[in-house]
Amino acid sequence: MAKLNLVKALNLALMQEMQRDPDVLVIGEDVGVDGGVFRVTEDLHRTYGSKRVIDSPLAESAIIGTSVGMALYGLKPVCEIQFSGFAFQCFHQIENHAARYRNRSQGRFHVPMVMRMPYGGGVRALEHHSESEEQFYAHIPGLKMVIPSGPRNGRALLAAAIRDPDPVVFFEHKALYHAHKEDVPDEPETMDIGRAQVVSEGDDLTLVAWGGMLRVAREAAETLEQEDGVSCDVIDVLTIAPLDRETIVRSVSKTGRAVIVHEAPRSFGPGAEVAASIMDGAFLSLEAPIARVTTHDVPFPGFAREKANVPDVARVVGAARETLAF
Amino acid sequence: MAKLNLVKALNLALMQEMQRDPDVLVIGEDVGVDGGVFRVTEDLHRTYGSKRVIDSPLAESAIIGTSVGMALYGLKPVCEIQFSGFAFQCFHQIENHAARYRNRSQGRFHVPMVMRMPYGGGVRALEHHSESEEQFYAHIPGLKMVIPSGPRNGRALLAAAIRDPDPVVFFEHKALYHAHKEDVPDEPETMDIGRAQVVSEGDDLTLVAWGGMLRVAREAAETLEQEDGVSCDVIDVLTIAPLDRETIVRSVSKTGRAVIVHEAPRSFGPGAEVAASIMDGAFLSLEAPIARVTTHDVPFPGFAREKANVPDVARVVGAARETLAF
Amino acid sequence: MPRTPLEPRFTVEYLSILDAEGNLDSALDPGLPGAELKRLYRAMLLARRLDERMVRLQRQGRTGTFAPIKGQEASQLGSVAVLRPTDWMVPSFRETASMIWRGWPIEKLLLFFAGHLEGGQPAPDQRDLPITIPVSTQLPHAVGLAYAAQYRDDDVVVMAYFGDGATSEGDFHEALNFAGVWHVPVVFVCQNNQWAISVPLKKQTNSKTIAQKALAYGLPGIQVDGNDVLAVYAASREAVERARAGEGPTLIECVTYRLGVHTTADDPTKYRTAEEVAEWERKDPLTRFAAYLKKKRLLEDGLEAQVDEEIAAAIARFEATAPADPLVMFDHVYAELPPELKAQRETLAETLRSGEPGRREKHEPSPPMRGQRSGRR
Amino acid sequence: MPRTPLEPRFTVEYLSILDAEGNLDSALDPGLPGAELKRLYRAMLLARRLDERMVRLQRQGRTGTFAPIKGQEASQLGSVAVLRPTDWMVPSFRETASMIWRGWPIEKLLLFFAGHLEGGQPAPDQRDLPITIPVSTQLPHAVGLAYAAQYRDDDVVVMAYFGDGATSEGDFHEALNFAGVWHVPVVFVCQNNQWAISVPLKKQTNSKTIAQKALAYGLPGIQVDGNDVLAVYAASREAVERARAGEGPTLIECVTYRLGVHTTADDPTKYRTAEEVAEWERKDPLTRFAAYLKKKRLLEDGLEAQVDEEIAAAIARFEATAPADPLVMFDHVYAELPPELKAQRETLAETLRSGEPGRREKHEPSPPMRGQRSGRR
Ligand SMILES: Cc1ncc(C[n+]2csc(CCOP(=O)(O)OP(=O)(O)O)c2C)c(N)n1
Numbered sequence A, B: 001m002a003k004l005n006l007v008k009a010l011n012l013a014l015m016q017e018m019q020r021d022p023d024v025l026v027i028g029e030d031v032g033v034d035g036g037v038f039r040v041t042e043d044l045h046r047t048y049g050s051k052r053v054i055d056s057p058l059a060e061s062a063i064i065g066t067s068v069g070m071a072l073y074g075l076k077p078v079c080e081i082q083f084s085g086f087a088f089q090c091f092h093q094i095e096n097h098a099a100r101y102r103n104r105s106q107g108r109f110h111v112p113m114v115m116r117m118p119y120g121g122g123v124r125a126l127e128h129h130s131e132s133e134e135q136f137y138a139h140i141p142g143l144k145m146v147i148p149s150g151p152r153n154g155r156a157l158l159a160a161a162i163r164d165p166d167p168v169v170f171f172e173h174k175a176l177y178h179a180h181k182e183d184v185p186d187e188p189e190t191m192d193i194g195r196a197q198v199v200s201e202g203d204d205l206t207l208v209a210w211g212g213m214l215r216v217a218r219e220a221a222e223t224l225e226q227e228d229g230v231s232c233d234v235i236d237v238l239t240i241a242p243l244d245r246e247t248i249v250r251s252v253s254k255t256g257r258a259v260i261v262h263e264a265p266r267s268f269g270p271g272a273e274v275a276a277s278i279m280d281g282a283f284l285s286l287e288a289p290i291a292r293v294t295t296h297d298v299p300f301p302g303f304a305r306e307k308a309n310v311p312d313v314a315r316v317v318g319a320a321r322e323t324l325a326f
Numbered sequence C, D: 001m002p003r004t005p006l007e008p009r010f011t012v013e014y015l016s017i018l019d020a021e022g023n024l025d026s027a028l029d030p031g032l033p034g035a036e037l038k039r040l041y042r043a044m045l046l047a048r049r050l051d052e053r054m055v056r057l058q059r060q061g062r063t064g065t066f067a068p069i070k071g072q073e074a075s076q077l078g079s080v081a082v083l084r085p086t087d088w089m090v091p092s093f094r095e096t097a098s099m100i101w102r103g104w105p106i107e108k109l110l111l112f113f114a115g116h117l118e119g120g121q122p123a124p125d126q127r128d129l130p131i132t133i134p135v136s137t138q139l140p141h142a143v144g145l146a147y148a149a150q151y152r153d154d155d156v157v158v159m160a161y162f163g164d165g166a167t168s169e170g171d172f173h174e175a176l177n178f179a180g181v182w183h184v185p186v187v188f189v190c191q192n193n194q195w196a197i198s199v200p201l202k203k204q205t206n207s208k209t210i211a212q213k214a215l216a217y218g219l220p221g222i223q224v225d226g227n228d229v230l231a232v233y234a235a236s237r238e239a240v241e242r243a244r245a246g247e248g249p250t251l252i253e254c255v256t257y258r259l260g261v262h263t264t265a266d267d268p269t270k271y272r273t274a275e276e277v278a279e280w281e282r283k284d285p286l287t288r289f290a291a292y293l294k295k296k297r298l299l300e301d302g303l304e305a306q307v308d309e310e311i312a313a314a315i316a317r318f319e320a321t322a323p324a325d326p327l328v329m330f331d332h333v334y335a336e337l338p339p340e341l342k343a344q345r346e347t348l349a350e351t352l353r354s355g356e357p358g359r360r361e362k363h364e365p366s367p368p369m370r371g372q373r374s375g376r377r
């Protein structure tokens, strides 16, 4: 058991999965000698060599496309797209191929690959380095879309994603990389993909969040507890798709109210599906409209304005109070 | 006033807008000499020449990317992506640039371009030729996303899109191209982008649809009227983004019940936003959960199975009856 | 302005062995045994006859849109024939001849074009990727397969097909560049059939040849007469041997011509002249190869009837295929059905049981996608 | 196997005029007047001093991540200097020197790197695109601008910048291919600085030069000593003149070196040796040009102090900029605010009035994106 931040925890998962299975390899821009621009692949190159830890040329479509080929052959590539903002360059390889080969070949092939991408704001970055694009992947049949919220579940979910027989898009929030440390067991650990977690329990309101927003939701729950005496279920979604509707619906059936927090823009965003699913499953329990606290429907602004764009505790608390007062 | 099908009506819009404004040009694969694989650009080449009607090399990203450059210079390119299934190749040019140049340049530049794409199923086509990808565009701030449902509004909306100062993704349903004819005025006609239309009125239920599904919704409304004595508001959304929430909410505030019909897969699809928006605006009027009738969360199947995938009148009527019986 | 030319200077070569009358340049003869020559010709003939038959099936509404290969038989068979079964073949959407050579049953191809994905399923031991529709996107897969083979130290070569239009896509570029850097055993076979739907090569690229595009990646590139099955064979064998010997990738440009429609939705009279087509008909790869075989007394009698029978039998099997079970659309999305998908499947199963919409569909001749076809060809 | 070489054979040339000691090959001298030489040197020096200053500003948390140009001054200024103000300049993200030459105020660049998009707004009459972050994606825009200029019959040339790594992206390929087919007035300037972050050129492509990639598109390509401002100038002038005369696009490869970090988040000691850097420091474009100017008695005294003052004044203006008004994020999404966006804007305005979160942010030194920087360089 060691105290690790998210970067080190993800690195541990990669180290151990590569150790465990010689078919696992890592590919991306600067993932080798440099250890990745965020150091998630640090030392893999030294340990496993340049055939298994591939510094690719600068071309996202070929990173995903060649990985699809490797996966069809039986390998298990873990690709890194340097920032999620540059994954639109390979979006066709993801949608046309990674997500579809199992279906196209009617089960003759499958594509056991992981597409790791740092995402999210709050790190004073240039354009295309702060966005949250989970919605785009969540809407593609055949893909799984996972976003951990901390070192321990990050490590366990990444290991699970690597072992998963299907393609997984794996988002890592940049602001979480160094945000906090957690105890992470030395022994390999996995978690089920497709399951949300209730990370704290309450009766009055359900807060639904993931990735970088989980901390915001938890702090909002604390504030509400302390200042309003309101107790919340806080749900860490973890797998965006396939969405664990059951856990979310069960909670809202109890609380009757929900606030969804995400960093993607609001309109046609992932919160809409969560809200619609809650309505499908818990309509009669609903005591107020489901609130969504999100970034605005604008291109992510320059970082001098990002605090006003990314949901913070005050906005979540405000939305919760409105919901409770409805 | 002539009776035109959708292909001819769109062609008329292009002809007239090119006549009206020398900055309008057309670019895409096979749009010139061949007149487009669906003949929407027929005769433009003959009339306006190969400098204004450009048969481009086979590269979607460059079609959009060079058009962005032309638009920055002051031209008004109307691009054709041969099938919407191949637009993921240029998704980065759309998201990174077409949608963002106004913002990136803080208003110094804007991108008055139209991206036409045939979409939708029911035409016995090969893979990637039957999908409905409106959700992906609707979620991108800075873009507009328009889908006409017939010849007359198709012509008027395309003309409006060409005149619009912002980038518009314009979907044309393949099954509508030859489906029916309508009277289309000879004089140029436009319609406001951003407005939904109530195409038939009723009190018991709101049916929300667009593009190829409008016909299905209308027929379902007729069936419900005849067989169940139920009267429906049928809303033709027309502009997916920015969504005309007001019109939809107003209707559901009256009817209390809604069924949304779309051809995109269900999960994280456009219906979720429509449903969530209705909940935001008409929560207290809601008498039943909002139903979504959609394609399944699967890669669009080979056409031998497409009828079982695309929503049809029976499925919409079924969902409506469940909603009414709730 | 004077400047220093850099070494090496670059050249691209052209290879042709059989001329249009079937005369052999014996210095270049790849020296195939008679049986192999006969097998190649039979495959070319079968491909030609099937192609014609498939166009008719589509016209009758018994299959959907399909891309004929008439004129490209030599390019496909001359190249695919040098592969071993343990090698990999990566098609685009117009490799009927290559696929049949690799063992795809004809009825399966028909099923595929009739909208049943079952028809696109490679056999368990078959090292072929299924048909890829989005142009050029299969090329990085071929490079990935080759990388994996090299990684596993397998004695495997990968051959990937694409058209002239495909060379304009970014994926072509990225794939060849990765292949060059990784030095993997892959052979890129471009069938330059002069047209990408209605767009002629000169509007596709300002490059004089496709072969010279290899120079951008530090790869060898060669242009061959793609209607000359022996030239294609010779160039492909050399490239495959190089790849197998660890000497990296090659780009082969087969200069050929699509004699028929782009797909069954296309009307080529809109964009090209009858004279151009006639000129290429004189370079027909079958006529030329038949003339050569005749001189060598290797042309068998009754071959047409033989292949027609084979095709007819396959069509009969295709026609006897059970209707598509809609529920199969859920079977191959994930290894395991997630709950939401399970629910959707159950709802559809219920609907089907109740006999309502989405019932099992037979290959019914409903209106196909209407494009440009005027019916004139 | 013997085959026919195709004509023409291809060559790629290399151009160098000033050697590392500042000696001129007078046969190749582009013959710039003394005032122009002095202006170029001043711009190079300003760029160098500003670059160093910007790195310090970032280290102090006064700006965010930024890509220094140290070592690439000659490549940028030798090329941009041949443009007219009525021509267009399309930068990537590392063209500080070119941008300043084109009239971007220094304080605006600083503002941009401090996270204010206002800093990225070109002036109303300025024919420059703003900085583009996604690698290579600006190249098709340059081709589109050139197409539009040709369409309007305007006397305009477009110059586009990118790096060696950028040549691996599909957009590079598609842009050059379109430019070749359309024969438009665009000059592609590749700053081959040997590295794409940690990836050296030999892992980027198997091609020996970047210049030879032009052959794939039927374009002229030339390699120049990118640390030799006169060679860059001569090659760029030729290319721009060709473009202006309707003779189409050119690819120029400037062989240069990034002497500093990739960005302020990078630690290059992880991937390259001090010896390599030292070797390139000996080829420093400034030293060489200064030596030449000295021989010509064109080197001015006190120039450093002059440019430092200019920089200091700009930094003062930058520091005096008003905090960013968050509501501006809604102003440039569409020509008109749609209702939903209007509502979001009002909600935020309300929150701001109530003094709660999202308050106006000054350039506060909060922790920047943490990457690989170890602080060793
Ligand atoms: C990415 C993509 N864009 C467009 C299409 C539509 N399309 C199908 S085939 C074709 C032309 C292909 O030309 P070429 O590569 O020369 O192959 P050929 O058809 O001549 O065999 C086009 C544009 C497609 N399938 N995929």
Ligand SMILES: Cc1ncc(C[n+]2csc(CCOP(=O)(O)OP(=O)(O)O)c2C)c(N)n1
Pocket (backbone or CB within 6 Å): A029, A058, A082, A086, A089, D094, D133, D134, D135, D136, D162, D163, D164, D165, D166, D167, D193, D195, D196, D197, D258, D262
């Ligand atoms: C599409 C895309 N992928 C990845 C990145 C991250 N990135 C920024 S600069 C860079 C390297 C660029 O190398 P090169 O083109 O040689 O330019 P240089 O940085 O050397 O000037 C990378 C990978 C990006 N900005 N855009």
Ligand SMILES: [Mg+2]
Pocket (backbone or CB within 6 Å): C163, C164, C165, C191, C192, C193, C194, C195, C196, C197
């Ligand atoms: Mg072709």
Ligand SMILES: [Mg+2]
Pocket (backbone or CB within 6 Å): D163, D164, D165, D191, D192, D193, D194, D195, D196, D197
């Ligand atoms: Mg570089």
